[in-house]
Amino acid sequence: MRDIPNQKTSLTPSESNKTNMMLIRFNSNPCPTESRVATQTSVGFCLGVLASVVMIGGCVPRTEEDVVVYSALDEEFAYPILEAFERSVDYETSVVSKFDVESTKTVGLVNQILAEQDTPRCDMFWNNEILHTVRLQKQGLLARHDWPVPTDWPRDMISSDSTWCGFAARARVLLVNTKLLKSADQYPQSVEELLDPKWKDNCAMARPLFGTTATHWAVLRDRIGHEVALEQLQSIADNSLILSGNKQVAQAVSAGRVAWGLTDTDDAMIEKELGYPVEIVFPDQQPDQPGTLRIPNTLAILKNAPHPVAAHRLANYLMTPQTEDRLAMGPSSQMPISKESKFPPAVLPDKPIRWMRVDFETAAENWDTWAAEVAQIYSQK
Numbered sequence: 001m002r003d004i005p006n007q008k009t010s011l012t013p014s015e016s017n018k019t020n021m022m023l024i025r026f027n028s029n030p031c032p033t034e035s036r037v038a039t040q041t042s043v044g045f046c047l048g049v050l051a052s053v054v055m056i057g058g059c060v061p062r063t064e065e066d067v068v069v070y071s072a073l074d075e076e077f078a079y080p081i082l083e084a085f086e087r088s089v090d091y092e093t094s095v096v097s098k099f100d101v102e103s104t105k106t107v108g109l110v111n112q113i114l115a116e117q118d119t120p121r122c123d124m125f126w127n128n129e130i131l132h133t134v135r136l137q138k139q140g141l142l143a144r145h146d147w148p149v150p151t152d153w154p155r156d157m158i159s160s161d162s163t164w165c166g167f168a169a170r171a172r173v174l175l176v177n178t179k180l181l182k183s184a185d186q187y188p189q190s191v192e193e194l195l196d197p198k199w200k201d202n203c204a205m206a207r208p209l210f211g212t213t214a215t216h217w218a219v220l221r222d223r224i225g226h227e228v229a230l231e232q233l234q235s236i237a238d239n240s241l242i243l244s245g246n247k248q249v250a251q252a253v254s255a256g257r258v259a260w261g262l263t264d265t266d267d268a269m270i271e272k273e274l275g276y277p278v279e280i281v282f283p284d285q286q287p288d289q290p291g292t293l294r295i296p297n298t299l300a301i302l303k304n305a306p307h308p309v310a311a312h313r314l315a316n317y318l319m320t321p322q323t324e325d326r327l328a329m330g331p332s333s334q335m336p337i338s339k340e341s342k343f344p345p346a347v348l349p350d351k352p353i354r355w356m357r358v359d360f361e362t363a364a365e366n367w368d369t370w371a372a373e374v375a376q377i378y379s380q381k
Contacts, residue, residue, distance in 0.1 A: 078099070
């Protein structure tokens with residue numbers, strides 16, 4: 001394996017002006033066959049030329065055997081799975097991966113895809129959430145694929161036109177500091193408690209401008225209406241501690257800075273595994289409540305992808321119970337969608353969770369207008 005130097009890419013869409021990208025090229029063939037082995041001198045020469053091409057041209061080098069993946073899933077989780085794909089095809093296809101290293105990574109990668117839409121470089125987008133995948137779908141930038149999932153796959157986990165498919169979800173949960181809230185009777189049970197004055201300055205939420213928090217509020221807007229959602233977001237901005245991301249929310253809770261906060265299961269599990277006095281609450285489980293929102297990873301193949309055959313092959317490899325099990329076993333404790341999964345993630349409680357019923361495609365409607373209105377509320381937070 002070798003690293004391709006980081007590059008900064010200017011992006012034209014409004015959400016991000018510049019994004020730092022990390023590109024990784026997996027070893028195209030470690031096998032000692034005569035046709036693929038180079039001498040140490042020639043390897044050094046080739047790597048020097050390659051580095052020059054990247055720095056001068058600013059593009060991802062690839063051969064016909066490559067498949068280019070833009071991954072919003074963290075490198076530490078996606079990298080070994082993509083490497084395993086290479087082994088599974090006996091290194092006939094190598095993976096060139098681009099990982100964004102900034103907190104707005106999903107938006108940055110989406111903007112990169114939008115900027116490249118006339119001459120796509122990316123074959124597959126592996127998103128660690130869903131909303132911005134749907135945005136690409138609505139702009140007609142994704143290709144149809146016959147996803148290898150059963151007919152009873154949840155309707156909110158696969159697109160209406162087969163351009164994306166969801167798997168390995170995280171949940172939106174409440175993380176509680178058990179030293180500050182000593183009894184389970186004191187624990188918050190609903191996301192709406194972020195508005196409750198009794199928790200003023202003692203609860204936390206990430207800015208709903210990026211990532212899963214943005215997705216969460218787009219979904220809630222679809223459920224409760226545009227104006228009501230904006231009013232609630234304004235109340236939360238006035239009532240809660242607003243932080244830059246879900247990780248920061250989880251850390252604020254574990255440190256006792258606030259009694260509880262809204263975050264993702266992966267960030268909550270990190271604090272719990274580190275031994276901090278925290279517990280996870282899956283919110284809104286009562287019959288008159290909407291249920292807990294789960295947000296899946298999504299896979300999508302780009303329309304006019306440079307390497308469509310390799311991309312479809314990789315999609316079929318990734319969309320399996322085995323991939324979900326690997327993500328479930330990891331520290332992010334992601335929750336499989338497949339009923340054939342064999343590994344229950346540590347984050348799940350013993351009792352069943354009632355999941356929110358969602359139409360992500362409807363939730364993504366008029367995103368640009370909605371995002372601008374939310375930004376007005378949270379720009380100073």
